[in-house]
Amino acid sequence: MxxxxxxxxxxxxxxxxxxxxxxLLYCFLGVFVGxxxxxxxxIGPLAAIxxxxxxxxxxxxVGALIMLAGIYYGAQYxxxxxxxxxxxxxxxxxxxxxxxxxxxAKQGRAGPALAIAALGSFFAGTVGxxxxxxxxxxxxxxxxxxxxxxYFSLMVMGLIASAVLAHxxxxxxxxxxxxxxxxxxxxxxxxxxxxxxxxxxxGLTDGISxxxxxxxxxxxxxxxxxxxxxxxKRDLLFQKIKHLWPTWDDFKRSWRPVLRGTAIGAxxxxxxGAGPTISAFSSYALEKKVAKDPSRFGTxxxxxxxxxxxxxxxxxxxxxxxxxxxxxPGSGTxxxxxxxxxxxxxxxxxxxxxxxxxxxxxxxxxMWIGNGMLVLLNLPLIGLxxxxxxxxxxxxxxxxxxxxxxGVFSVNNQALDINMTLMFGFLGYIFVKxxxxxxxLILAFVLGPLMEENLRRALLISRGDPTVFMTRPISAGFLIxxxxxxxxxxxxxxxxxxDQITDEPLGA
Amino acid sequence: xxxxxxxxxxxWAGLMFxxxxxxxxxxxxxxxxxxxxxxxxxxxxxxxGVLMMIxxxxxxxxxxxxxxxRIRAFGWRGLGFxxxxxxxxxxxxxTLDVGFVLSIAAVVILSTLASREFKLLQSLALAAAxxxxxxxxxxxxxxxxxxxxxxx
Numbered sequence: 128m129x130x131x132x133x134x135x136x137x138x139x140x141x142x143x144x145x146x147x148x149x150x151l152l153y154c155f156l157g158v159f160v161g162x163x164x165x166x167x168x169x170i171g172p173l174a175a176i177x178x179x180x181x182x183x184x185x186x187x188x189v190g191a192l193i194m195l196a197g198i199y200y201g202a203q204y205x206x207x208x209x210x211x212x213x214x215x216x217x218x219x220x221x222x223x224x225x226x227x228x229x230x231x232a233k234q235g236r237a238g239p240a241l242a243i244a245a246l247g248s249f250f251a252g253t254v255g256x257x258x259x260x261x262x263x264x265x266x267x268x269x270x271x272x273x274x275x276x277x278y279f280s281l282m283v284m285g286l287i288a289s290a291v292l293a294h295x296x297x298x299x300x301x302x303x304x305x306x307x308x309x310x311x312x313x314x315x316x317x318x319x320x321x322x323x324x325x326x327x328x329x330g331l332t333d334g335i336s337x338x339x340x341x342x343x344x345x346x347x348x349x350x351x352x353x354x355x356x357x358x359x360k361r362d363l364l365f366q367k368i369k370h371l372w373p374t375w376d377d378f379k380r381s382w383r384p385v386l387r388g389t390a391i392g393a394x395x396x397x398x399x400g401a402g403p404t405i406s407a408f409s410s411y412a413l414e415k416k417v418a419k420d421p422s423r424f425g426t427x428x429x430x431x432x433x434x435x436x437x438x439x440x441x442x443x444x445x446x447x448x449x450x451x452x453x454x455x456p457g458s459g460t461x462x463x464x465x466x467x468x469x470x471x472x473x474x475x476x477x478x479x480x481x482x483x484x485x486x487x488x489x490x491x492x493x494m495w496i497g498n499g500m501l502v503l504l505n506l507p508l509i510g511l512x513x514x515x516x517x518x519x520x521x522x523x524x525x526x527x528x529x530x531x532x533x534g535v536f537s538v539n540n541q542a543l544d545i546n547m548t549l550m551f552g553f554l555g556y557i558f559v560k561x562x563x564x565x566x567x568l569i570l571a572f573v574l575g576p577l578m579e580e581n582l583r584r585a586l587l588i589s590r591g592d593p594t595v596f597m598t599r600p601i602s603a604g605f606l607i608x609x610x611x612x613x614x615x616x617x618x619x620x621x622x623x624x625x626d627q628i629t630d631e632p633l634g635a
Numbered sequence: 636x637x638x639x640x641x642x643x644x645x646x647w648a649g650l651m652f653x654x655x656x657x658x659x660x661x662x663x664x665x666x667x668x669x670x671x672x673x674x675x676x677x678x679x680x681x682x683x684g685v686l687m688m689i690x691x692x693x694x695x696x697x698x699x700x701x702x703x704x705r706i707r708a709f710g711w712r713g714l715g716f717x718x719x720x721x722x723x724x725x726x727x728x729x730t731l732d733v734g735f736v737l738s739i740a741a742v743v744i745l746s747t748l749a750s751r752e753f754k755l756l757q758s759l760a761l762a763a764a765x766x767x768x769x770x771x772x773x774x775x776x777x778x779x780x781x782x783x784x785x786x787x
Binding site: 347537 | 644645647648651652655656659662663666667670671672673674675676678679680683684686687690691693694697704706707709710712713714717718720721722724725726728729730738739742743746747749750752753757758761762765769773777778779
């Protein structure tokens with residue numbers, strides 16, 4: 128009973144905050160712009176948020192976060208729309224949606240595919256919202272008891288998980304994490320006040336800006352790579368969508384995949400280091416496995432749209448759980464959200480919930496509202512998104528370059544940031560050539576200073592004894608889980624399976 | 636030759652990590668190392684660098700054993716012009732301070748040169764459209780504090 132009393136006032140406060148006209152407007156703007164960018168090829172949610180982050184500097188904290196969250200799942204969602212209509216995933220989490228979604232579109236069933244994706248995502252988003260509201264407070268309470276060793280081990284777990292789940296070679300992913308940590312500690316050391324790896328450049332004493340590294344690795348490098356591929360050709364077989372509503376049979380086939388996808392997404396989303404992409408891939412693999420007739424997959428099975436789409440949305444939503452309750456971002460995108468929080472003068476961590484309740488609960492309520500808006504916005508506006516797709520890439524990328532340039536420069540108003548972005552763009556392009564996945568690097572980059580600080584504190588308390596990480600039960604639990612991850616993933620049979628899951632749909 | 640590179644990608648990736656690790660360790664030698672109990676500013680980066688060199692070495696050695704792919708050629712045109720576009724933006728808007736309009740136009744025109752399908756008229760039209768759009772959104776709409784032209 129006490130629990131319910133606690134539960135409802137919080138959500139009521141949240142909705143009261145989210146439903147004010149101005150916050151609704153921010154939510155709408157975020158969702159709209161997010162979808163717009165998600166539809167464009169080559170910019171994922173991460174680059175989208177990095178690009179638009181400066182726009183929110185002048186907003187109040189709640190409004191800024193609401194808008195950024197809207198951009199986040201809007202971009203996610205826009206990616207699925209293009210995946211279905213033109214077999215062009217706007218971002219990696221919707222790669223699997225291409226397989227069956229596009230087949231459905233070819234058979235003239237784009238409408239039902241889009242509708243199921245929207246409804247499945249909305250359901251997953253609703254569950255995600257409830258999960259955050261339920262799991263948030265107890266987790267935050269637990270996190271308040273975390274000491275430095277626990278935080279350090281948790282971050283180790285998140286980083287290793289991101290390497291294990293990354294696409295391609297595990298060794299290279301681990302090396303990328305180390306590199307990311309190193310980039311992260313560039314700047315002034317908080318303990319000694321010493322400036323590290325700044326090469327005498329005064330602009331570097333504050334460290335490398337997240338926006339710079341994200342735009343370089345995910346924006347700039349991506350455009351160079353796309354240009355080289357020679358303007359992606361798109362099969363626009365698009366006809367007018369006649370019937371949008373799925374048939375009764377579609378619903379019957381879809382509800383179980385939606386439930387399973389939501390569960391998978393909620394699990395991977397909450398786990399730091401994992402996220403929407405791996406959730407979508409796992410859901411597709413699972414649906415194919417449990418299907419009575421697996422051969423239907425790849426020829427327009429609605430289950431292959433319903434499952435992964437619910438999974439990636441649930442994961443996108445649940446990624447907020449570790450981010451908001453522990454102050455530990457689970458992905459690069461979440462790191463950006465935390466960055467936005469810091470810019471607004473709010474220190475991320477478990478205390479956000481108690482010190483800024485209207486921010487925390489307002490954000491959660493607005494996520495649900497935003498998910499609803501996506502359904503209402505996307506189905507009627509499909510025509511607009513499709514029109515956007517007919518714009519050739521050679522007209523699009525200069526526009527993206529302009530937005531990136533404005534975005535990067537506006538953070539500190541110094542040319543140095545622009546030049547650093549192009550250096551990281553160059554590096555990112557080399558990473559592409561050497562098949563080094565940049566996602567683990569960006570997570571490590573954010574965690575770098577946090578990790579050093581907690582390592583330092585943990586060893587100070589233990590008087591330099593490294594066994595402290597194993598003698599504290601919660602910390603030991605995280606490390607054992609990490610070891611299990613590694614062992615499981617290195618087992619040849621499972622390793623093969625992982626490669627299948629992450630490679631197969633791309634080749635299909 | 637006994638050591639044949641079977642995976643070019645891994646070979647160079649390994650060398651890259653060894654290089655980064657080496658740079659980190661060498662630079663971090665200027666920072667006090669401290670001890671595990673009282674870590675100096677050099678402690679964490681030194682260990683990261685050493686670990687990275689070890690990883691790099693394993694990746695490089697592995698590239699002579701496990702087969703892999705060749706590295707595809709670099710797209711220098713795209714890389715060159717996009718870099719130039721960014722660099723010019725920084726130069727124009729910050730160092731030379733010639734105002735927003737000219738800076739944006741430069742980014743657009745230099746960017747379009749990166750594509751093999753470059754057409755001058757199209758490029759100029761796009762520049763005009765984007766300048767107008769960004770001025771409307773960022774300067775008039777969002778009140779960003781940049782002058783439009785060098786005469787303010």
